[in-house]
Amino acid sequence: MTAIDLNLLTALDVLLAERSVTRAAGRLGLSPSAMSRTLARLRAATGDPLLVQAGRVLVPTPHAEHLAGRLHVLVREAHAVLTPAAGDLDPASLARTFTIRANEGFVSLFAAGIVAAITQEAPLVRLRFAPKPDKDVRPLREGLIDVEVGTTGASAPEMRSQMIFRDRFIAAARHGHPVFDGVMTPERYAACSHVVASRRGAMTGPVDEALHEIGLKRRIVAVVPGFLDALTVARRSDLVALVPQSCLLHGQMAHGQGAAQGLQGFDLPFTTPELAISLMWHPRLDADPAHRWFRQALMAVCRKMT
Template structure:
């Protein structure tokens, strides 16, 4: 108490409490403070108390910036907005390109949510597994390869390929698997997105490797065929990978952001039920 009183005296410039015989008395300034303290205490408690309000998506007026690949936007963008418009007509989604995996935009608040594989080195980011994906091959529907009974590794390697690689990306799962066996694809062209790879394969004899989620889903079951493409199992083994929602801890308890994450998860559960597994949120990347 003596140390606390000393700090208060230093802060106020007043002695505050003095000895009067066997008791203690307040100075005039301390008397004034005592009258004001209850109101100040209530104001401080109200300021520090968590906000009490009932979140209502129907009245939400907000634009969320979501970074996602072309595949997610093309196949799930419309379905996501249809779902959102049914409960939150005042919400807008602005999709932004995904040129790399830099987390700085999430840290700066320029992006509210990212959807894709977790390749950031930012340890504070939180994630939620949306679904599991894997790689498949595609070629144009009238490609000579389609008439083959299965796609052999020898035939597949003889043909030209489209490589999908973002700026700064030096390797991918398919080529790593081939290199382990001393093999290499004949890459004729490199493009920055799976959507571009699909379009190049559609208009040429080249083959492309894309995530199976880009082939179609429950909302667009014949997406590949509708785009003039035939998909097939790869003759080389690759590991399945996670597609996750990624966000900064600053928004973890925000009711509007929690609602958005739930909407994204729900659309993925509907679109890829066979590829969805129970996932836990994690701050360890």
């Protein structure tokens, strides 16, 4: 059997990510000439050019694009195999980038605290917060992200999850809004004009189902992508926003002049399901000591802040 240099897998993974010999060399601590020689070895090993010049940039060949997703997973698993046992993990010397996928509201409210706590214990760790346009589990399966934060309802059954905190929906309106004049009832709430948050532009949700059960329907005037957007609209209009309680409370504390400023929250006058906010990850990372440490540290920060 021909010997295979497994370091080439890492090199190819970085080259396909950076699409630049110079940048790839910087990430791997090599000189550009050494990186060029590595690329030549990769081309010889695969029988494919892999990256070709297109103007001032390198672009992957079809074969390289086919390899990219599978390659990233292989490299992550190889690093997990060669990671020291849990008892030997020293966060102070851990040099790794962790990617967290979460919605804009979570990032806005929790990212600063997470970064401060994680980097204090592990100064060489880097954190990347990725946007969450949908609930597609492929980024977790393919190793493109390390963890995802959200509700587990639409998550794939093989994913691991652990609840971070419980939340609930409340309503919010600007100070001085007529909705605060008198006792709140389901009828008064439904009679308001509303702004809701939905990445998919959905006009209805659990609150509308609860209102339907008691024979009521609310008028939704605006749909925005995120909860902080909904708070901004409510602050500048007579619309009533529907948001998680944590979004309003932490927004008021952390953002001073931000979206939550000038708003007052109130309980919904009917029952809606609680929100279980969880951390999700792929089972292949269960036993990875660095990933386990990261999950525990992240959950500890979030629980402390709620």
